[in-house]
Amino acid sequence: MKKILIGVLFALSTVLVGMPIAQADYPDKPVTFIVPWPPGDLEDVLTRIIAEDFQAEYGIAAAVVNKPGGGGGPFPGAMEVAAADPDGSMIGSFVIGVPVVGPDLGIEGLTEDTFESLGIFLTYPFVLAAAGDAPYSSMDELAAYAKSNKVSLGHFGDPLTPTAVSKAAAKILGFEWGSDAAFDMLDCNSLASGDADVINTTIQLILPCLDDVNVLVSVTNERISKAPNTPAIGELIPDLDIFLWNGLFVPAGTPQDVKDKI
Numbered sequence: 001m002k003k004i005l006i007g008v009l010f011a012l013s014t015v016l017v018g019m020p021i022a023q024a025d026y027p028d029k030p031v032t033f034i035v036p037w038p039p040g041d042l043e044d045v046l047t048r049i050i051a052e053d054f055q056a057e058y059g060i061a062a063a064v065v066n067k068p069g070g071g072g073g074p075f076p077g078a079m080e081v082a083a084a085d086p087d088g089s090m091i092g093s094f095v096i097g098v099p100v101v102g103p104d105l106g107i108e109g110l111t112e113d114t115f116e117s118l119g120i121f122l123t124y125p126f127v128l129a130a131a132g133d134a135p136y137s138s139m140d141e142l143a144a145y146a147k148s149n150k151v152s153l154g155h156f157g158d159p160l161t162p163t164a165v166s167k168a169a170a171k172i173l174g175f176e177w178g179s180d181a182a183f184d185m186l187d188c189n190s191l192a193s194g195d196a197d198v199i200n201t202t203i204q205l206i207l208p209c210l211d212d213v214n215v216l217v218s219v220t221n222e223r224i225s226k227a228p229n230t231p232a233i234g235e236l237i238p239d240l241d242i243f244l245w246n247g248l249f250v251p252a253g254t255p256q257d258v259k260d261k262i
Contacts, residue, residue: 026257027088030063031061033050034078035093036078039066040187042202044093051063054262079110082251086250088254090251094247095244096246105159119248120245124162124202125202126244127202127215127216131191139217151178153166157182169233169237169240186199188209203218207226
């Protein structure tokens with residue numbers, strides 16, 4: 001009887017070894033959402049809401065981690081997501097410029113196949129804004145002033161589309177920026193402190209001082225409700241009619257059932 005029992009157990013163990021190990025249901029460990037900008041802007045606020053909903057839905061901890069990249073824009077934070085295991089444990093909240101523009105910049109490890117998009121949750125309300133006491137309150141006035149005066153531009157990074165639009169608009173309107181520099185944050189303090197004469201930022205970041213600044217133009221495909229009297233860039237320069245979106249991205253190779261749950 002003992003020999004029979006040992007034989008049965010051996011046979012059973014052999015069968016079990018040959019069977020595939022079932023994967024745990026996703027999510028089975030804490031999940032991190034990477035925002036490659038400082039806290040406070042729209043993509044950060046909305047990603048935190050998404051993380052809260054994720055945690056409530058699955059009962060698994062979900063945290064938002066801000067990874068601003070200084071002059072490197074969003075790419076250092078994006079590369080952290082690119083290097084993560086494709087198991088849904090790390091999710092990127094990126095502007096579309098990350099997967100679209102990044103590969104063209106030759107950033108090591110970033111190709112057009114690095115990420116898979118899960119969907120859009122934000123259309124960015126980018127604007128060009130100046131201090132309320134600036135000697136210009138429209139793009140035409142800015143162009144006239146900048147032809148004989150140096151005007152500095154603050155932006156979130158040269159590779160990004162809003163920056164490219166700001167520089168293209170200047171060229172089309174017949175002036176050059178006196179200087180430009182990249183910042184992690186561009187808000188009311190940026191204008192008040194004189195970090196830049198004109199800032200290319202989102203309207204969310206200047207809401208506290210919206211009544212005290214000049215919003216020159218919105219880098220959107222239609223006017224922004226918070227600044228209804230400010231034209232969209234396409235109204236002034238049809239060739240620059242553009243809008244930007246932010247979405248969720250995961251490393252390529254993430255299983256479909258995981259992406260569906262996210």
